[in-house]
Amino acid sequence: MADEKQPEVLGIISEFANIGAGSAATALSHLLDVDLMNDVTTCEILPLDKVAEWLGGGNQIVAGTYTYLCGELKSGILVVLPQDSAVSLLNHLTRDEIDLSSLTELQKSALREVGNICLCWYLIAVSKMVRIDMIPAPPDATVDYLGAVLNVPLATLGAKVDTVIAVHTSFKALDRQFDGYFLMLPDESTLKIILERMGEHYR
Amino acid sequence: MNDLNVVGIAQLAVSRPPSRLACLGLGSCVAVILYDPLARIGGIVHILLPKAPNHHDRDEKYADTGTKKLVEAVIREGATKARVYARLVGGAEMFSAINIAIANIGRDNIFEARRVLHNYGIRIVAEETAGKRGRSVYFDLDTGKVLVQTAFAGEKTI
Numbered sequence: 001m002a003d004e005k006q007p008e009v010l011g012i013i014s015e016f017a018n019i020g021a022g023s024a025a026t027a028l029s030h031l032l033d034v035d036l037m038n039d040v041t042t043c044e045i046l047p048l049d050k051v052a053e054w055l056g057g058g059n060q061i062v063a064g065t066y067t068y069l070c071g072e073l074k075s076g077i078l079v080v081l082p083q084d085s086a087v088s089l090l091n092h093l094t095r096d097e098i099d100l101s102s103l104t105e106l107q108k109s110a111l112r113e114v115g116n117i118c119l120c121w122y123l124i125a126v127s128k129m130v131r132i133d134m135i136p137a138p139p140d141a142t143v144d145y146l147g148a149v150l151n152v153p154l155a156t157l158g159a160k161v162d163t164v165i166a167v168h169t170s171f172k173a174l175d176r177q178f179d180g181y182f183l184m185l186p187d188e189s190t191l192k193i194i195l196e197r198m199g200e201h202y203r
Numbered sequence: 204m205n206d207l208n209v210v211g212i213a214q215l216a217v218s219r220p221p222s223r224l225a226c227l228g229l230g231s232c233v234a235v236i237l238y239d240p241l242a243r244i245g246g247i248v249h250i251l252l253p254k255a256p257n258h259h260d261r262d263e264k265y266a267d268t269g270t271k272k273l274v275e276a277v278i279r280e281g282a283t284k285a286r287v288y289a290r291l292v293g294g295a296e297m298f299s300a301i302n303i304a305i306a307n308i309g310r311d312n313i314f315e316a317r318r319v320l321h322n323y324g325i326r327i328v329a330e331e332t333a334g335k336r337g338r339s340v341y342f343d344l345d346t347g348k349v350l351v352q353t354a355f356a357g358e359k360t361i
Contacts, residue, residue, distance in 0.1 A: 147228015
């Protein structure tokens, strides 16, 4: 990516990511059946190896849902929920006491579903914008060290990807603050297509 | 606490006491740990992928070239090959549903690291590998002990 274009590119990508995250938040509010106040959304374009640092260090425990696109566009997508946000969400959905170290099959499934819905709605919004279908593979969720969760996209895409569109969104619901992170890892050609298509909106 | 040196992905570190080396959050990544107990020299390489392609960026990123480079680095620092022993940590399968489609990188990483160590005739005295859980590793150069923390499953010294 050309460095002199960086601010402009970041603007385009922020727009792209904000709309995606907003859509995901709406879906989540329907799923939880609560009103959800979107607080702040920040967007960064990061190199792969800086992601763990940006998220606050590789040694913290997070809930991650990962999938990849298998249509025309090639990208990995990861939804990361910090430990406390994941516990509150699951607690609200399942009405159980949540212990992340020993999730039941139902709780795991609920976690996967939360991640799935978030990332699908993110994709629906952004694919409308760029007018290209984005078809995700079935996702999988895990609760583990952040570094370990990030290993998978790094290992599978590491050779082809060096740019991560990272979105941090923070919202209020159920009388508390939630944090969520969307990481989109497009390969170079996909990023180019997104920027081209998004650029058309600006002209 | 002694100064802690965190070895990131695709990085290699060789050190002596009293320092400590660590790899945080190993998923399918593997930490190859070498130690010479007499010279008290040890090193870690944090590898991501099993095999290096022909035109690759960093030797340390791949199990085959990274392990080789680590062996050479500890010997260059003054370790004796006959005394050096290895430990392997990591190589978990993080997203099993997705790994069906993309093969088990963690397992390939372990196999490749073992193969290289075998070729050098370096013995592997302990492994804390595979499974479905991420791990963090703390390597104390002073005692030669390796502390492995597993998410939600406590710690273990190898």
